[in-house]
Amino acid sequence: xxxxxxxxxxxxxxxxxxxxxxxxxxxxxxxxxxxxxxxxxxxxxxxxxxxxxxxxxxxxxxxxxxxxxxxxxxxxxxxxxxxxxxxxxxxxxxxxxxxxxxxxxxxxxxxxxxxxxxxxxxxxxxxxxxxxxxxxxxxxxxxxxxxxxxxxxxxxxxxxxxxxxxxxxxxxxxxxxxxxxxxxxxxxxxxxxxxxxxxxxxxxxxxxxxxxxxxxxxxxxxxxxxxxxxxxxxxxxxxxxxxxxxxxxxxxxxxxxxxxxxxxxxxxxxxxxxxxxxxxxxxxxxxxxxxxxxxxxxxxxxxxxxxxxxxxxxxxxxxxxxxxxxxxxxxxxx
Amino acid sequence: xxxxxxxxxxxxxxxxxxxxxxxxxxxxxxxxxxxxxxxxxxxxxxxxxxxxxxxxxxxxxxxxxxxxxxxxxxxxxxxxxxxxxxxxxxxxxxxxxxxxxxxxxxxxxxxxxxxxxxxxxxxxxxxxxxxxxxxxxxxxxxxxxxxxxxxxxxxxxxxxxxxxxxxxxxxxxxxxxxxxxxxxxxxxxxxxxxxxxxxxxxxxxxxxxxxxxxxxxxxxxxxxxxxxxxxxxxxxxxxxxxxxxxxxxxxxxxxxxxxxxxxxxxxxxxxxxxxxxxxxxxxxxxxxxxxxxxxxxxxxxxxxxxxxxxxxxxxxxxxxxxxxxxxxxxxxxx
Numbered sequence: 239x240x241x242x243x244x245x246x247x248x249x250x251x252x253x254x255x256x257x258x259x260x261x262x263x264x265x266x267x268x269x270x271x272x273x274x275x276x277x278x279x280x281x282x283x284x285x286x287x288x289x290x291x292x293x294x295x296x297x298x299x300x301x302x303x304x305x306x307x308x309x310x311x312x313x314x315x316x317x318x319x320x321x322x323x324x325x326x327x328x329x330x331x332x333x334x335x336x337x338x339x340x341x342x343x344x345x346x347x348x349x350x351x352x353x354x355x356x357x358x359x360x361x362x363x364x365x366x367x368x369x370x371x372x373x374x375x376x377x378x379x380x381x382x383x384x385x386x387x388x389x390x391x392x393x394x395x396x397x398x399x400x401x402x403x404x405x406x407x408x409x410x411x412x413x414x415x416x417x418x419x420x421x422x423x424x425x426x427x428x429x430x431x432x433x434x435x436x437x438x439x440x441x442x443x444x445x446x447x448x449x450x451x452x453x454x455x456x457x458x459x460x461x462x463x464x465x466x467x468x469x470x471x472x473x474x475x476x477x478x479x480x481x482x483x484x485x486x487x488x489x490x491x492x493x494x495x496x497x498x499x500x501x502x503x504x505x506x507x508x509x510x511x512x513x514x515x516x517x518x519x520x521x522x523x524x525x526x527x528x529x530x531x532x533x534x535x536x537x538x539x540x541x542x543x544x545x546x547x548x549x550x551x552x553x554x555x556x557x558x559x560x561x562x563x564x565x566x567x568x569x570x571x572x
Numbered sequence: 573x574x575x576x577x578x579x580x581x582x583x584x585x586x587x588x589x590x591x592x593x594x595x596x597x598x599x600x601x602x603x604x605x606x607x608x609x610x611x612x613x614x615x616x617x618x619x620x621x622x623x624x625x626x627x628x629x630x631x632x633x634x635x636x637x638x639x640x641x642x643x644x645x646x647x648x649x650x651x652x653x654x655x656x657x658x659x660x661x662x663x664x665x666x667x668x669x670x671x672x673x674x675x676x677x678x679x680x681x682x683x684x685x686x687x688x689x690x691x692x693x694x695x696x697x698x699x700x701x702x703x704x705x706x707x708x709x710x711x712x713x714x715x716x717x718x719x720x721x722x723x724x725x726x727x728x729x730x731x732x733x734x735x736x737x738x739x740x741x742x743x744x745x746x747x748x749x750x751x752x753x754x755x756x757x758x759x760x761x762x763x764x765x766x767x768x769x770x771x772x773x774x775x776x777x778x779x780x781x782x783x784x785x786x787x788x789x790x791x792x793x794x795x796x797x798x799x800x801x802x803x804x805x806x807x808x809x810x811x812x813x814x815x816x817x818x819x820x821x822x823x824x825x826x827x828x829x830x831x832x833x834x835x836x837x838x839x840x841x842x843x844x845x846x847x848x849x850x851x852x853x854x855x856x857x858x859x860x861x862x863x864x865x866x867x868x869x870x871x872x873x874x875x876x877x878x879x880x881x882x883x884x885x886x887x888x889x890x891x892x893x894x895x896x897x898x899x900x901x902x903x904x905x906x
Contacts, residue, residue, distance in 0.1 A: 274729075283617035288696055292698050320609075328624035332628055332711055366906075381715035459584035564583075569583070570702060
């Protein structure tokens, strides 16, 4: 086999089978991985959560992860946010002709390691190869399936006035790491993506605080965008304590230099959790005791004023409306 | 809104929401389509079938369909081939900046119409936008979920010597249609893709012939590749009656001119069905009475000789081994 991906490996014949054996099956094999075109999986009666996302991050390798790790985290976290235990994952690759097999293998290795940490099995996949210049490197699309906890119900539409808003760690790392990895700004700073699988932390939180209303991962558009989505979906206002939002000094430094707001920078391992006040302490304690969410902090609360908006209270006590996110901050962030 | 896709529409903020409302929700909306990052769906206890595929066909519009229709058919058919009733679909789009919104809408309209025909609901989606030259047009990845019939079991590994091999219509149309649509060969011929959703036909076949062993859709690599996969997976031989393989005259003509073998040309609406001899007539009758499979024909049988190989019996009674498929016949066929 050559050391780069060939068009023949995307044709569905012998070379495709060899590529699957050598790279995909080698790292992702498990008893549920199908040899047919679809996996058959036993499920108990109940509710499943299903999510899909395409990952086209550029560069595909960045401090703290790569597109393989990201493609597992992003989808597993979306499933877990619906109070579900992620179980199964599918992955679909579109690869550029000539892509180094060694890089593809590193991506698949990261997927395997992250899937193992998240407790999900890859059950089905697909590999397509596009000609040079028809796709930029490797695009990965994952779909996750999880079992929703009995009785649990979380949604962006369930936030209620009085609820406490928690973020599970310092914000904007992923966006900042990608931005620096592109080398377009000539800024040197040591920022690592927060990309991480959060299903275990969410499970522990729901054990401790079963009436959590909303869990969302603050990916594209960052925490600011997620808060606006919750405000719209739930028809509530959000009051944010600007100083309480955790930002790493190095991220704050980069944002200061470039005039960026960390609240709009993507995270890939941070949650916004909206919880009734009486369970807020329990949720916070559970998050702080879990991996990847040790830095959880209360950053605000839900109000019945200024519905559909996010108000930011500043250090000197004034209130300003956080501008509604829009436009393209940074393409191909995830 | 501009009349082309912008990078901002892939950023996850306001413009993304507008694009989703205007194009995706408008055509695909249904009670199960999530407003969160994952859909929550009720399932009975049992087995689900899950399949994923990326669709990068070039050109995206071709006689008989477009990438939207194709992305529903391909995945729904893969799910149905496992004896499952397809229920849910997710779709993930990667779109090139500057792509005409009118074309995107035609693609989504085709998805909606095909999903309706196939009886599946689109429950979750994702939209990413890559810069000009970073993706060629529109790539769509779909994942399908279906409920496996109680007691039913079909797989490429279950073919047994003595089984009858059926193909559900004339072969090679899709590959031939794409080839002609590319205008690279200067050949004029009126060939329409066979792209079609086959879940209803499969359901009717399983009603009539509940012990069907294998159902596979002959996509990338065509019927020849599927027969080799079955031969390998089941550890059997396949004996093919070359003259019995239905080929439309216009496809045969194009193949003759270009020196191509129709058995290796992709179909997107043709099944290979392997059925015990005692149920073969019932399966054939059910297929002939169903939409998109009216042209079903017996093309061979499974043997315990030449395991792992496909033998072709020719008109004059000689046998030759069908060469094992490999190499790239035509990139971006699906």
